[in-house]
Amino acid sequence: MSTATHVHVEHHDAPPRGIWRWLSATNHKDIGTLYLVFSLIMFLIGGCMALIIRAELFQPGLQFVTPQFFNQMTTMHALVMVFGAVMPAFTGLANWLIPMMIGAPDMALPRMNNWSFWILPFAFTLLLSTLFMQGGGPAGGWTLYPPLVLQTGNAFPFVILSVHMMGISSIMGAINVIATILNMRAPGMTLMKMPLFVWTWLITAYLLIAVMPVLAGGVTMLLTDKFFGTSFFNAAGGGDPVMFQHIFWFFGHPEVYIMILPAFGVISMIIPTFARKPLFGYSSMVYATASIAFLSFIVWGHHMFTVGMPLAGELFFMYATMIIAVPTGVKVFNWVSTMWKGSMTFETPMLFAIAFVILFTIGGFSGLMLAIAPADFQYQDTYFVVAHFHYVLVTGAVFSLMAAAYYWLPKWTGHMYDEKLGKIHFWLSVIGVNILFFPQHFLGLAGMPRRIPDYALQFAEFNALSSIGAYIYGFSQLLFVYIVIKTIRSGEKATDQVWEGARGLEWTLSSPPPYHSFTTAPEVH
């Protein structure tokens, strides 16, 4: 394995030193690191907001915050977690891994890559600064429904601008992923030989390009309604507030899959490694991913069953949504079959992957229940929905990110993480997160609406329990930060292969890999 760092052919063979390395980064690994560090910081900030929410909800009555600030916290928590933590984390993984997985030296568009990252710190500084503005941050929910969102104070145009910036960043990231995957695969790496993580990201990138402009259009219409006298969403001017919901969820539902398809990819890489058995049903996994992506465009109405759609619309969205259970089920069955008759070991990445399969499936079950339109007339806008999407996003997307971090950290840093601490982190997380979110199913079914700072006495016990879980889960993530720092600084030297059962091009590189992954394309057979 050639270590390119010592060959002074061109000045960019080694990174510049200090802060300039990061500001001017065009290397996929540096940019990947930037994305991952950024998303971890956002995850902690968004997590603090969640802990404020859970502190207020620990008991009935108002204890810590005003209702208005509570609403700002729920809104900002969602925006920060969705656009600041989960999406950039997956883009970080894509940057680090796609070139190494397909045998390329770097991403196809390195300068754009730099730009798409460096927009984000500015976008989120802008967004977070709204909390200190006159009237506070946005408090109308991350879904930005008018007319309520139009009551936002000075923060409003800043929120819209930051959403635009996040969208531009995501679209450029997606363009880069597509250009890289379609043009820079090593000879012999046909599409149907690509690792599933690459496949899921290719499909995700198309979703991003398709829907981020829709969100941008929607929020721009909000902006013109507020400042330029249009009436897109104002009934008094001939508009329709529900039209925003259609636009938002036409973006919002594919967005959900943008956050979970790469997670499917990660899990499809990890389970075969630790089962020491190839992934079961590779091609059906690809087709299932593509089917889910297609279906994601025609199910947005299930977020809006109670807005008063015509019966035919409700029936269509109910049936289309139910069908998503089929390709999703195929994926879960394939993962279980991959484990079946394998030779499993349970290192931290595998533990997170198994927890993902179980807990994501529970989120899938509640999703199927929510798809049943008449029952949704009860579930809609309750804690049942909150429990559902946190099962798919926290124990789904975030758990897959944790699994990915433990799985590839030895490759990235050249050091093994502390397995004992990793397992402690896993068990604290998995226990904490279930204490946090499982009782919320009961709360929702018993009638507790979402987004309320205070609640009736019959909801007290489960809310207290949920808050305790939140603090266990939240604080155990600090252990993760410690483990990552410890791994970067020290730790046993990792082998190139790292895991006994690992397969794929990234494991043929040294640990840590050379600055330019594959300067000569490998042959894939």
Place this chain on the structure above:
Amino acid sequence: MLANLLARMRYPALGLGLLWSLSAAADLKLNMPEGVTTISHQIYDLHMTILWICVAIGVGVFGTMFYSIYYHRKSKGAVPAHFHESTTVEIVWTVVPMLILIFMAVPATRTLINLEDVSKPDLTIKVTGYQWKWSYDYLDEGISFFSTLSTPAEQINNLAPKDKDYLLEVDNPLVVPVGKKIRILTTAADVIHSWWVPSLGWKRDAIPGFINESWALIEKPGVYRGQCAELCGKDHGYMPIVVVAKTQEEYRQWVESKKAAKTASLGSDNPGPAMTNAPGQPAPVTAAQ
């Protein structure tokens, strides 16, 4: 049953002892209420059917997985098999879930059609959402009034003990007759709200400039409580709904008394401004703007 089971988990090691001893006596609600309308029973049955199907699938999938985790592990000397695809199996686990979904879709469709059938109502009530209260208009009787949270601010701010119906009590409840098909029209005056009483089986968004239709046929007299279910600003959590279902005679009497009261105060028939300063409005919450 489950509440008892949970209550018994009083292990000091879990550190939840205190919490559970509090809830041991309390009747913890774990499930959707069966409700008191024809449609709410259908929805409840549907919910339970889907839940049990999910539980059965979950037991199957997770059971297989845990079996595999237990037996197919390297520490037990398991040697990995080499199979990695089977078209037959893939077709089976695509078709079988399809059939299960069709099985679910049939009752769901039937219930949905019923839920949306607002034809032939016996009476119509218009519900309007405001930031942050409800108003009710009995279109056939000419009765209309506002309904506002009546929980005192001291209870919200933990200065007084909270009563049983904390945050679920109003000054003027919606009074309706049992055994009649009530058509409920929802709309809003400012932002989107959602009118939800779990015992009636549904919620419906109240959208400014638009009118939505729903219906309820309540089977037994009682007091049924709910809340606004769509985020509508700072006091979203403080605009509850109370429905009092009365027998038809009692309802008639209530209507007559309301009408009589209206005739008596005909000179000053201007409920709007009087109600905006309703005493029940929690003052510190309003001041938090």
